[in-house]
Amino acid sequence: AQSVTQLDSQVPVFEEAPVELRCNYSSSVSVYLFWYVQYPNQGLQLLLKYLSGSTLVKGINGFEAEFNKSQTSFHLRKPSVHISDTAEYFCAVTRYSSASKIIFGSGTRLSIRP
Amino acid sequence: DTGVSQDPRHKITKRGQNVTFRCDPISEHNRLYWYRQTLGQGPEFLTYFQNEAQLEKSRLLSDRFSAERPKGSFSTLEIQRTEQGDSAMYLCASSPPVGTDQFVSGNTIYFGEGSWLTVV
Numbered sequence: 001a002q003s004v005t006q007l008d009s010q011v012p013v014f015e016e017a018p019v020e021l022r023c024n025y026s027s028s029v030s031v032y033l034f035w036y037v038q039y040p041n042q043g044l045q046l047l048l049k050y051l052s053g054s055t056l057v058k059g060i061n062g063f064e065a066e067f068n069k070s071q072t073s074f075h076l077r078k079p080s081v082h083i084s085d086t087a088e089y090f091c092a093v094t095r096y097s098s099a100s101k102i103i104f105g106s107g108t109r110l111s112i113r114p
Numbered sequence: 115d116t117g118v119s120q121d122p123r124h125k126i127t128k129r130g131q132n133v134t135f136r137c138d139p140i141s142e143h144n145r146l147y148w149y150r151q152t153l154g155q156g157p158e159f160l161t162y163f164q165n166e167a168q169l170e171k172s173r174l175l176s177d178r179f180s181a182e183r184p185k186g187s188f189s190t191l192e193i194q195r196t197e198q199g200d201s202a203m204y205l206c207a208s209s210p211p212v213g214t215d216q217f218v219s220g221n222t223i224y225f226g227e228g229s230w231l232t233v234v
Binding site: 004009034036039042043045046050052090101102103104105106107 | 118123147149154155157158159162198205207222223224225226227228
């Protein structure tokens with residue numbers, strides 16, 4: 001079975017500062033990895049995904065993530081955050097196979113201070 | 115709007131009542147998922163359908179919960195004899211068929227806005 005651990009439940013940063021949200025996964029098989037963002041009272045929106053190929057994945061809103069197979073990590077980064085990035089971020093994993101559910105981490109709340 | 119649509123967006127019900135949520139997936143998406151999310155937690159998988167077949171159900175889905183997708187299009191999630199612990203946001207999601215574009219879609223699922231349930 002797959003699992004996801006988001007190491008930080010909350011990350012406060014100042015506006016225009018860089019940020020890294022950490023994610024580690026566990027799986028005995030090959031996986032796809034995702035980051036989703038959830039704004040207050042809304043559903044989840046896909047930020048980026050790793051399927052294969054380049055380990056550095058670029059997503060929307062200036063976010064990027066790096067897949068590290070040896071460390072089983074998929075950390076999310078942004079070089080300069082904006083107030084509008086305030087949201088909950090979820091790392092997720094799914095088995096590399098046909099039709100499989102996605103397993104989510106518990107989330108990291110990113111709060112941006114002016 | 116061609117995204118995943120959920121109805122109602124908010125529902126307040128008394129304990130013991132039955133509630134039903136509806137989900138309309140993105141057209142041409144043959145897989146449909148239900149998740150539950152409580153405050154401060156990530157979405158928890160409940161069940162999913164491929165076309166009209168319910169392929170997997172979580173242990174979280176007690177006997178009071180039932181999901182259907184009779185024609186392989188929209189889906190309903192019914193909760194019978196609601197309890198206060200059922201208060202949560204119920205998220206529906208859909209994903210495209212696995213096939214030649216699997217490598218592109220990579221099991222990506224697209225979420226609706228969610229249906230909030232408050233049991234009082």
